[in-house]
Structures are given as structure tokens and as C-alpha cells.
Amino acid sequence: MVRADAAVTVKVLQQATEADYGFRPSYRKVWMAKQKAVAQIYGDWEESYAELPRWMLGIQATMPGTITVLKTSPVQISGGVDESTVYFHRLFWTFPPCIEAFRHCKPLVSIDGTHLYGKYGGTLLLAIAQDGNSNILPIAFALVEGENAESWSFFLSNLREHVTPREGILVISDMHNGIKAALEAPETGWLPPRAFRAYCIRHVAANFALTFKGKDSRRLLVNAAYAKTEAEFYYWFDIMRTENPAMCDWANHMEYDKWTQHEDAGRRFGHMTTNISECVNSVLKGTRNLPVTSLVKSTYGRLAQLFVVRGQTAEAQLGSGHEFCQALVKVIDRNLRDSRCFTVTLYDRHQSEYTVAETTPTGTFSLGSYRVSLKDHRCDCGHFQALHYPCCHAIACCAYSRLNWASYVHEVYRMSEVFNVYKQGFLPPIPEGLWPPYAGPTIILDPNLWRAKEGRPKATRIRGSMDQSQENQPKRCGLCRQPGHTRRNCHQRTQSGGGDA
Template sequence: MVIADASINIKVLLNATAAHFGFRPTYKRVWLAKQKALAHIYGDWDESYNELPRWELGVQLTMPGSVAVLRTSPVRVGDQVDGSQAYFHRLFWTFPPCIEAFRHCKPLVSIDGTHLYGKYGGMLLVAIAQDGNSNILPIAFALVKGKNAESWSFFLSHLRQHVTPQPGLLVISDRHNEIKATLEAPDGGWLPPATYHIFCIRHVAANSALTFKDKDASRLLVNAAYAKTEVEFDYWFDILRSEDLAMCEWANRIEYSLWTQHRDEGRRFEHMATNISECVNSILKGVRNLPVCSLVKATYGKLAELFVRKGREAEAQLGTGQQFTQHLVKCIEANLKTAMCFTVTLYDRDNSEFTVSETTPTGSFSLGSYRVSLGSQTCDCGYFQTLYYPCPHALACCAYSRLTWQSYVHQVYHLSSVFSVYQMGFTPPIFEEFWPLYDGPTVIPDPTKRHASEGRPRSTRIRTTMDEANPNRSKTCGLCRKPGHTRRSCP
């Protein structure tokens, strides 16, 4: 069962044991048996650390250009340093296809960490990107002892140096003080205008809920953060001020550019949370149960499989003659249906500036007026400059002027860009017997990071309001705040 799924739940193994053998062992016994099974399949937990130096040499031989940075700490016996051994400290690694792929992805990266579940503790830090077809892509990894300033500095410095040297990059993270301090370090290379840092709104809302215990006010805060225009932001923030003045004052102490969409100057591509990192955490859940060297090897195999699958999909779509991604085509089709009820007035032909009046389908009631500039690719609704493809008002202006909307789409949404993301593939790994020999000190695990040998293993995840869900809670409209319907069907 462990061969089939390394992340299999202990309770599943416990029930299977009880059904097969007729007696029910304790949770701890099954947990220990699973660790022995993992060691039997993937190698000894302690010896796995000493395989990392050879893997570092082997992966660089397999794929020249791979980056693997291993750091160790000295082993002290009394006052003396044992030169024959060294504690594993941290490891950063990435591969050439990931480095090349990020050049064709959206100019943003989401960073997060997840706990290891094996015999020894630690954290797996991951940097995630997204292509123009909404596919998520891990681009760098690190094994560290914990989420502290030293670990984040190690990870982010190598990420900046080897993977994301592009200017104008956006970094999305939670409100971890160590991440913030690392990104604001003067010599780290992460300061504006080279890079910009924003907070995940889900974590901001969770932090507010811990203090104010008002879920309705937290939802209003999220609605204000998602607002694409200042008018819409003020609308939601005024409601929040009337509902919970203390939360409003708390939110005002956080710089608006860090958590609101209307102040981000179009850098987010509508990414308000670290959801893409959470998705990768779930994908890597089985890997986190493995000995460290098997974990590192598994990232190579999983990425190779991902590049093959997504590359074939992009190639198949290119073969049909499509120019843009399926994600963009669906959005444009939806916007075209909306654009049927607009009245366009041209004001400046040279600069392609228009006014678009939106009415009901019968034309009896006006729903508002918007200024659109095709030259500067902006609209008063905020969608054009935020999403980097034409909103319904811009599409109406293109139809009025007999212009093609394709020229107003960001390059990242072109299928050729998505194909370029996965164009560079992984090479088959060289058999371990042919890896270069390692003649340094024996790398051993830090005994202080071993999980408790007695008692039931406890989860190290800090649970917040994001982990809570009430399945019986009725739907509440995002516009009128009344239960029983959503904003799509709001009367």
C-alpha cells in the first residue's frame, strides 16, 4: 500500500491491518511500521542525507546548468570539530527547464513552505510560477530547518540569482515577518523597482479574523481588496467602516499597495492569494513523506512528467491553428456577449479614446459610463489594465473602430509563449552507478530535528481561520449581502 501511495493515511493503514489480520494495533505502531516500509522502499532515513552530495554531482552531470547548493554545519564532539562528519543544514535546487520556462511565464512568483512528514522534521520551500493558460509550475525548491530569517534569506537569494533575475518581478507571500525582512534587505536585490512584494489577501483576512472575530467584516475586507477601481474600493471600505471601525483602522495601517488590487499598478495579473503555492503543496504531499534524497529525486521525475504533458497539450492546440490560450478564449467569449449592450462614442481618433455607455438589454435603463483608451490600454472598470486583455468595453470600442482585439492581448496569453514554457525538456537521469564519487565528510541528519520517538506524532501546522469551514452556512450575495443567492443571480 505504501508503494502505491507514499502519502497514504495512517488510519487507512490501520483499518486495513485490522481487516486483514483481525486485530487493531495502535496508531503509533502503524506510524512506525509505515516509516520502516518507506525506508525499505526508498532507502534508510539517515543514509539518505549522505546521498545528497552525490546527487548534487549526478544531477549536474545529467543536466548541465542545474543548480544545487548544499550547505552543512560542523559536528562538534566536546570542544573539537569532527572533520569526518557534517550535519545537513540546507539545500537549494532547480533545473534548466524551470529557469528557461520562467522567462515565458507571468512576471510573478508565489513563495511558500510546507512541513516534512518523515522521520526528521524540516521545511520544503517552493517558488511557484504560472503560465498564460493558468498552469502552475514549480521553479525552485529548498530544504531548510524551519521558516526563519536565515532560511528565507538562503532560499530567496539563490532564487534571485539563478532563476528570477528579471526586473519588475512581483513576489506574493503571506505576512511572515522573516519574509518581509529578507525582501526589504538593502543588499538582497528584492527592493523596488527591481521587484515588488505583496501580501496574500487570504492570510491578511485570516490575521484580521484572529483579532476581531467577525467573519462578515473579514469578507468585506476581501471584497475591498479585490476591487479593481478606487470607487469600488471606497464602496466596500465604507461598508466595512460602518460594520467594524476597529478592523478598518487595522487595515489602514497596512500599506494599500501590499494588499489591494486597485493600487498594484497592474502587476498582479489578478493573483490576490498564494493559492498556486497551496496547489503545489497538495501535489507534493506524497513526496514530503519520503527520505530527503528520494524527495529531491522525485521533484526531477514529477517535473519531467509535467513538462511532457503540458508541452503536448500546447503543441496540440498550436496544431489546430489557435493563437491564444483556452483560458483567454473563454474570457473573451464571455466579454463579447456582454459587449452587445454598449453604446460607443469616439472622442479622440488619434489616441483611440472613447466613452462607452452600458445599458440594459432593452435599452431602457443606463448602467453607467466608462472611459476607454485603446492607446494606453486602460478602462475605468479596471479590468483592461489589470488582466492585460480587453474588457467588454474595450471590445466594444474595437468593434466600433473596426480594429482587431488580438493586438491588445499580453504576449503571455499567446499559445506560442505557453509552448515556449515547456519547450525545453528534461533528459533521462544517469544511472546512479555512473555518478561522480564524493570524497567529502559524511553528511548526517541533525538529531535535534528528529520527530519525537515516543507518543503519537502531532501535526506541526498552525491552524487558522482559513482551515475552518462551515458546510451548513448559506450562500450570501457579494453585492447585497443577503442570503439565498449569489451576485450572479442577484435581483
């Protein structure tokens, strides 16, 4: 079962054991057995750290341009430093196809961290890009001791240097203090105007719900965040103020450009969350349960498969004559078939300034009037500038002036650009016997990352008043329950002539 799925849960293994053998082993026993099974299939947990440097050399020989940044810490022995061994500390890695792919993706990156579930602890940090067809793509990874300012600074500085050097990109993340400190450090290169930060609205809403209970309160905040115009934002914000003024005070502690869509200057491309859970489940499922070298290897194999599948899909659609990705085509078709009636008035043919009066199909009710600027890619409805493709009002203006609406679509949505995301594929790894030799110190596990130590598991039960023993009360024998002696020299044990069972 572990060979088929390394992410299989301990409870599932318990149930399978009970069904096959008629007894249910403890959670601890099954957990330890699973780690032994993983070690037999994917390699020894401890030896995996020592194999990591040589695998890095092998993959760099396979694909020149692969970036690996390994940080170690010295091993102290008897007051000195052991030169032959070092502790594993942190590792950053990415591959050339990922670096090239980001140049053709949307100018934003989502970052988040997820815990490792194997025998030893740690955290896997990821950076995720999104192509024009709304597919998510992991572009960089890091193994660190945990989420703190130093580990995030290590990850983000290498991400900026090796993968995302372009100016003006947006970082979407949660509100973790370690991320905040790393992004605000001048040396990491993430300060405006070189880069901008936005909060994942899912995490903002989760923090909001800790203070203000109820689904309705959370829904109001999310609706305000997703609003594409200032008028729509204040509509929901005023409802929040009517319900509870404290909700508005809570939201006002955050800068509007970090959590609202109408103030983000179009940098989000409509993406309000990090999408990290979908990425981990679809691309990296099971990798967090593996030894460290197998984990890093699996990212190479999983991404290689992903680039093949998505590259074939993009090539087929491009060969069929599709100019734009399917996600955009569906939206544009819906806008073209819109049943509303639009009355377009041209004000400036040089600047392409229009007004669009919107009514019901019968013309009985007016649904509003909108100003459209094709030159500036703006509309009062907010969709044009937020999503970077024409809204229904802009399409009506294009039809009025006999203009091609396709020229106002951002290039990231074109199938040629989506194809370029997956154009550079991965190469088959060089056989292990041909890897370059490694002559550095042996890398060993840092004891601080030990998750499961030998011996009886430490109790996590919260002790109550009934669990507290009386002070200065002598210990009692385990057999006769009398004080003054132990089980080893109990007279009942001596009289029976037996030993421990």
C-alpha cells in the same frame, strides 16, 4: 499501501490493520512501522543524507545548468571539529527547464513553505510561477530547518540570483515575519523598483478573522481586496466602516498596494492568492513523506512528467491554430457575446481615447459610462489594466474603430508563449553507476531535526489539578501499593516466587 501512496495517513493504516487482523495498533506503532516501510522502499532515512551530494553530481552531469546550493555545519567532537563528517543544514535546487520556463511565465512568483511529514523534521520552501493558461509550475525548492529570517534569506537570495533575475517582478506571499525580513534585506535583491511584494489575500483574511468573527466581516474584506477600481474598493470599505470602524483601522495598518488589486499597478495579473496548496497536492503529493534524497529525486521526476503532459497539450492547441490560451478565449468569447449595449464615442483617434456608454439591451436603463484608452491599456472598469487583456468596453472600442482586439492582449496569454514555457524538457537521469565520484565529507543528519527519538513518546496531555501529586509523598510499590519499597523487592513478589510477566 505505502508503496502505492507514501502520503497515506496513519489512521488509514490503522483501519486497514484492524480490518485485516482484528486488532487496532496504537498510532505510535503504526507511525513507526510506516517509517520502516518508507525506508525499505525509498532508502534508509539516515543514509539518505550521505547519498545526497552524489545524486547532486549525477543530476548536474545529466542536465548541465542544474543549480544546487548545499549548506552544511561542522560536527563538534570533544571540543574539536570532525573533518570527515558535516551536518546537513540547508539545500536549494532548481533545474534548467524551470529557469527557462519562468522567462515565459507571468512576471510574478508565489512563495510559501510546508512542513515535512517524514521521520525527521524540516521545511520545504517552494517558489511557484504561473503561465498564461493559469497553470501553476514549481520553479525552485529549498530544504531548511524551519521558517525564519535566515532560511528565507537563503532561499530568496538564491531564487533571485539563479531563477528570477528579471526586473519588476511581483512576489506573492503570506505575512510571515521571516519573509518580510528577507525581502527587505538589500543583499537579497527584492527591494523596489527591482521587485515588489504583495500579500496573499487568503492569509490576510485568515488573520483578519482571528480578530473579527463572522463570515460577513471576512467577505467584506475579501471583496474590498478584489475590487479593481477605487470606487468599488471604497464602496466595500465604507460598508466595513459602518459595520465596525475597527475593521478599517485593522486594514489600514497594511499598505494598500500590498493587499488590494486596484492599487497594485496591474502586477498581480488577477492572482490574489499563493495557490501553494494546489501546487503541493497536484505536483508534489507524497514527496514530503520521503527521505531527503528521494524527496529531491521526486521533484525531478514529477516535473519531468508535468513538462511532458503540458507541453503536449500546448503543442496540440498551437498546432490546431489557437492563437490564445483556452482560459483567455473563454473570457473574450463571453465579452464578445455580451448582451449589454454600448455606445462608443471617439475623442482622440491618435491617442485612441474613447468613452463607452453602457445600457441594457432595451436601452431603458443606463449602466454607466466608462473612459477607455487603448494606447495605455486602461478602462474605468479596472479589468483592462488589472488582467492585461481587453475588457468588454475595450472590445467595443476596437469594433467601433475596426481594430483587432488581439493586439491589446499581453503576450503571456498567447499559445506560442505557453508552448515556450514547456518547450525545454527534462532528460533521463544518468544511471547511478555512472555518476561522478564524491570526495567530500560525509553528510549526516543534524540532531536538531530528529522528530521521533527512541523510547516512550513524550506525553502532550495538559495536566490539570487532579493530575498534580502531593509534595514530598513517598513512592509506592507497583504491586502492593505500600510505601517504602519498590516492585523489585516487594515481599508479595518474593512469596509468589514469580518474576515479571
